[in-house]
Amino acid sequence: MSTHTITTQKVNFKVFRFNADDDYLPYYDDYNMEVTSEEVVLDILDRIKWDHDGSFSYRRSCRHGICGACAIKVNGRSTLACKESMTDMIELFGNELTIEPLSIKRSIKDMIVDKGDFWEKHDAIHPYLISDVEEHPEHEHIVTPEEAEELLEADICIQCGACHYACPVVEVNDEFFGPAAFAKAYRFEADVRDDAHVSRLNELHEENQGLWDCVKCFECAEVCPKDVNPIDKITKLHQMLFAEGVATSNVATRHAVGFKHSIARNGVLDEGGLVLYSEGPGIVKHIPVALKMFTKGKIVPPWGIVKSDNLDEIKKLVKSSSTAKF
Amino acid sequence: MKKLKYALFTGCTAKQSTPEQYMSTMAVADKLGIELVELTEASCCGASHLQDYDDFLSLVLNARNIAYAEKHGLTMVTICNTCQLNTAMTKHRLDNDTALKARVNEKLEEVGLEYKGTSDITHFLYAIIDDIGLDKITKMVVTPLSQFNIAPFYGCHNIRPSELQNETHKTAESAYRPTSLDDLIIACGGSNVDYDEKTKCCGFHAELQAPKTASALTGKVIAGAMDGNADWMVTPCPLCHLKLDTQTGHASAAIGREVSLPVLHMQQMLGLALGCPQESLGLKHHLTKVNFV
Numbered sequence: 001m002s003t004h005t006i007t008t009q010k011v012n013f014k015v016f017r018f019n020a021d022d023d024y025l026p027y028y029d030d031y032n033m034e035v036t037s038e039e040v041v042l043d044i045l046d047r048i049k050w051d052h053d054g055s056f057s058y059r060r061s062c063r064h065g066i067c068g069a070c071a072i073k074v075n076g077r078s079t080l081a082c083k084e085s086m087t088d089m090i091e092l093f094g095n096e097l098t099i100e101p102l103s104i105k106r107s108i109k110d111m112i113v114d115k116g117d118f119w120e121k122h123d124a125i126h127p128y129l130i131s132d133v134e135e136h137p138e139h140e141h142i143v144t145p146e147e148a149e150e151l152l153e154a155d156i157c158i159q160c161g162a163c164h165y166a167c168p169v170v171e172v173n174d175e176f177f178g179p180a181a182f183a184k185a186y187r188f189e190a191d192v193r194d195d196a197h198v199s200r201l202n203e204l205h206e207e208n209q210g211l212w213d214c215v216k217c218f219e220c221a222e223v224c225p226k227d228v229n230p231i232d233k234i235t236k237l238h239q240m241l242f243a244e245g246v247a248t249s250n251v252a253t254r255h256a257v258g259f260k261h262s263i264a265r266n267g268v269l270d271e272g273g274l275v276l277y278s279e280g281p282g283i284v285k286h287i288p289v290a291l292k293m294f295t296k297g298k299i300v301p302p303w304g305i306v307k308s309d310n311l312d313e314i315k316k317l318v319k320s321s322s323t324a325k326f
Numbered sequence: 327m328k329k330l331k332y333a334l335f336t337g338c339t340a341k342q343s344t345p346e347q348y349m350s351t352m353a354v355a356d357k358l359g360i361e362l363v364e365l366t367e368a369s370c371c372g373a374s375h376l377q378d379y380d381d382f383l384s385l386v387l388n389a390r391n392i393a394y395a396e397k398h399g400l401t402m403v404t405i406c407n408t409c410q411l412n413t414a415m416t417k418h419r420l421d422n423d424t425a426l427k428a429r430v431n432e433k434l435e436e437v438g439l440e441y442k443g444t445s446d447i448t449h450f451l452y453a454i455i456d457d458i459g460l461d462k463i464t465k466m467v468v469t470p471l472s473q474f475n476i477a478p479f480y481g482c483h484n485i486r487p488s489e490l491q492n493e494t495h496k497t498a499e500s501a502y503r504p505t506s507l508d509d510l511i512i513a514c515g516g517s518n519v520d521y522d523e524k525t526k527c528c529g530f531h532a533e534l535q536a537p538k539t540a541s542a543l544t545g546k547v548i549a550g551a552m553d554g555n556a557d558w559m560v561t562p563c564p565l566c567h568l569k570l571d572t573q574t575g576h577a578s579a580a581i582g583r584e585v586s587l588p589v590l591h592m593q594q595m596l597g598l599a600l601g602c603p604q605e606s607l608g609l610k611h612h613l614t615k616v617n618f619v
Contacts, residue, residue: 075502076502076522077502092500092502092503093502093503168526168527168529168543169532169536169539172538172539172542172543172546173536173538173539176539207536208536212532212535212536213532213535213536213539214532215527215529215530215531215532215536215539215540215543216374216482216483216531216532217482217486217526217527218482218483218486218487219482219486219527221486221487222486222487222488222501235377235378235381238378238379239378239379239380239381242379242380251534251535252534252535253379255375255534255535256375256376256378256379257379259370259372259373259375259376259379260376260379260380260383262370263369263370263372263376263387267367267368267369267370268338268341268368268369268370269338269342269370269373271338271339271342271343272342275534278534279534288575289572289573289575289613292572292613293343293572293613296610296611296612296613297345297610297611298342298343298344298345298572298611298613299342299343300341300342300343305342306341308366308367308368308369309366309367310367310437313367313390313437313439314369314387314390316436316437317383317386317387317390317433317434317436317437318383318387320433320436321382321383321386321387321433322380322383323380323381323382323383324379324380324383326379
């Protein structure tokens with residue numbers, strides 16, 4: 001019979017407190033607690049409320065990583081409290097842990113945040129099947145396992161908001177849909193039963209709120225407690241924009257396509273040429289910085305670019321392996 | 327000890343907008359006794375943007391680059407975080423999907439190449455830590471950077487996705503508390519600045535598409551380092567470098583605060599500590615003046 005030893009260690013918790021009804025500014029309470037190796041972060045929230053301060057507020061429900069209610073931040077990292085082991089948190093961050101809501105600026109009371117922006121964006125991408133379904137169908141609509149796999153498990157998102165409030169773009173741009181909404185959009189875009197493909201895609205790529213504002217930081221993939229990998233879905237949606245002919249000519253699409261042209265011509269990138277191709281007349285706004293860069297030897301003119309050796313191979317591969325059109 | 331030898335994938339930036347990074351890579355490699363075989367046949371990695379347009383083409387091109395490293399029988403070393411991501415991601419996908427690998431190899435066969443999966447791919451930062459070791463670096467330091475508070479800036483694509491980082495490198499580090507660059511600063515005799523933004527995004531990849539967002543992110547990063555009392559910053563990524571070094575005007579405007587710090591490539595920091603001649607490190611190519619040497 002194997003034995004399992006439960007260990008304990010002391011942890012200092014710095015806990016964010018704020019009551020929007022009474023407090024002008026948030027503050028932090030300190031709790032020094034013995035934590036056992038068996039506990040999850042949610043146990044700590046419970047113990048703060050039950051043993052220390054009954055007014056401490058947070059959301060919780062299923063305790064099984066499925067309702068998405070208890071997402072908070074530990075030392076700045078989004079985490080689902082019921083799923084995250086304290087042992088892992090201590091191993092990662094040490095014995096001084098800061099407990100905060102997903103978004104400090106959206107806190108209503110302690111860990112409870114107003115997720116209104118999250119749900120607005122979720123609703124905006126039409127998160128449901130859009131299809132002409134017969135009222136009295138004679139047989140079920142079969143989706144094959146292969147077709148279901150195309151969803152890439154985007155359907156297991158529990159809408160906890162961990163990725164949304166970890167996204168640096170959401171942080172600085174209120175309009176941006178955010179990774180969760182995009183993952184949800186992909187879930188329906190990839191569904192063979194959905195008829196809204198092009199019309200939904202059309203609403204996903206507007207400047208400032210849409211797909212092209214993603215900074216490719218992978219924070220969303222890193223925090224997701226269900227491994228939905230939202231940035232992977234964002235990339236897939238980018239590819240769909242081109243595949244479905246939805247992509248319009250703008251700085252973002254020309255930038256993506258410009259890489260292919262540059263590679264076909266030089267193997268390596270022509271950095272200046274790419275910016276010119278992407279921006280078109282908009283290039284003028286880059287001139288002041290470009291001039292400074294030029295004086296510092298940071299701009300190579302097109303004729304000075306050292307092309308890749310065996311360029312004929314690259315040209316041949318670009319011709320034979322291209323799968324997208326614009 | 328056997329001389330370390332790698333296949334160097336310079337990426338495009340080191341040959342164009344960050345010439346100082348290429349120079350300092352060579353100077354440091356020379357000092358450390360590392361032989362670098364430059365992959366002059368390599369193409370651009372697609373920089374995560376070609377991938378948005380044509381995924382298969384980007385796989386074929388990256389597999390071709392790796393195939394050249396394999397022909398040399400060498401580990402591929404990258405000096406750009408985004409090159410590292412796209413190359414290592416290509417390897418990960420091809421090594422775990424035989425059908426995809428076969429499709430890619432069908433194309434490579436047209437030009438007489440084959441992707442086998444025999445070469446490892448590592449960023450120069452990790453090659454130094456994993457294969458030379460920080461102890462040896464510490465011993466080799468001739469000009470300790472002891473008077474400086476240095477803010478490490480990791481760059482997204484070296485630390486995220488962490489599964490890929492952990493699979494690829496011996497130094498498997500956390501995306502939230504990475505240590506490699508902090509450790510290198512300490513090995514060079516400097517004081518490492520701990521600040522929240524050191525693992526955050528500089529905004530580079532949306533600079534043209536979403537300039538306001540990109541500038542705000544840049545501003546927050548530099549402000550974080552300044553508030554951490556940093557004298558200067560250091561990064562392993564030339565794209566982060568470009569953003570932090572050349573875009574301070576837009577960054578300051580975006581966050582409503584004047585922000586600016588000298589930003590060194592990790593190779594330049596190491597070169598200073600190891601006593602490489604200053605002219606070999608290209609410090610004059612920076613827009614934000616390196617005012618401390």
